[in-house]
Amino acid sequence: MTTTSTVRAAALLAGALALAGCAQDGTDAAAPSPDPLPAGPVLQVEHTGGFVPAEDLATRLPLVTVYGDGRVFTEGxxxxxxxxxxxxxxxxxxxxxxxxxxxxxRAVDAGVTEDADLGEPPVADAPTTRITLTTGEGTAVREVYALAETPDGSLTPEQAEARGRLQDLVDELTGLAAAGPAESYVPQTVAAVVQPHTGGDPEFPQPDVAWPGPGLPGTPLGAGLTCVSATGQQAADVLAAAATANVLTPWATPDGARWSIAFRPVLPHETGCADLTG
Incomplete structure (x- = not known):
């Protein structure tokens, strides 16, 4: 007669053999693969506001943009x-x-998804640091004013600790440029923020350069600025002309007008002027 212990032993042996067979077939119950990362930006750090010229606000690039495919864009x-x-x-x-x-x-650990009090440091005209985290579960945005300019002793220990974690994250992200070989980014689209040329700096006179891009002045952007976006061959022509120009270069159009232009390479997830802050 078969005893209960014999039946139990046989069952355990059968289970072990089944698991072994699954392992050999590659069908064992492995840990589920992680959800795919979003194709666009998953982490971005940028500055908003602050006491800078309007054209600098409009053309300011993010400090760092990390895409789900592993590309990291920074301003070198x-x-x-x-x-x-x-x-x-x-x-x-x-x-x-x-x-x-x-x-x-790291972004979650640093508090990007939290809403703890970050204090209001007594600093005027400083930028706000905006950190955007995007995953399959949604997007979280954390903004902190004067993150790098906060005077010592102006915050509670809790506020200082929360800001410190965010600053450490920003430092880590902006340091990614040193993680591997970097290449110059050649955008498919370039935005041009335009305003009338007012004569430039008399100590640094500049020759006019013929504008090779879309018709100027473009669409209103705010603060007396307008904007045009060049794509395709026009973008290539604009980049070629701008490569030997400088920030004081007067750009001339066939109607005799002269323009000052600030350039903003458009990142892969952006479309053009509509993405600028104005």
């Missing part, structure tokens, strides 16, 4: 001459999926 160093080059130095670095997922976890 600029040559220290005046007048400075017309085009910003946008760099692209590649990081792996594991790094991107770690950064998303």
């Amino acid at each position: 160093p600029q040559i220290e001459i005046w007048p400075s080059p017309a085009l910003p130095n946008v760099q692209v670095t590649e990081v792996g999926e594991a790094t991107v997922r770690d950064l998303l976890d």
Whole structure:
């Protein structure tokens, strides 16, 4: 007669053999794969506001933009001459999926999804740091005024601790440019923020350059500025002309008008003038 212990042992042996067979077939119950990352930006740090010229506000690039596919866009160093080059130095670095997922976890740990009090430091005309986190579950935005300019002793310990975690995250994200080889970003679209040329700096006279892009002045952007977006061959022509221009260059149109233009490379998830802050 078969005993109960014999039946139990046989059942355990059968289960073990079944699991072994599944493992050999590659059908074992592995941990579920993580949800795919969004195709667009998953983490972005940018400055908003602050006491800067209107054209600088309109053309200001994010400090860092991390895409779900591992691309990291930052503004690289600029040559220290005046007048400075017309085009910003946008760099692209590649990081792996594991790094991107770690950064998303770091953003949560740093408090991007929280609403703890960050205080109101007694600082005038400083920018606000905006951190945007996007996952399959939605988007969280955390804004903190004068993050890098806050005087010591102006916050409670809790406020200082919360700000410190966010600052550490910003430092880590902006340091991603050093994570690997970087390449210059060549945008498919470039936005041009336009205003009438007022004569420039008499100490640094500049020759006129023929404007190769869309008709100026473009659509109103606010604060006396207008904007046009160049795409395709026009974008290539504008980038080629701007590569040897500077911020004081007068851009001339066939009607005899002269314009001052600030350039903003359009990032892959953006479309053009509509994405500028104005």
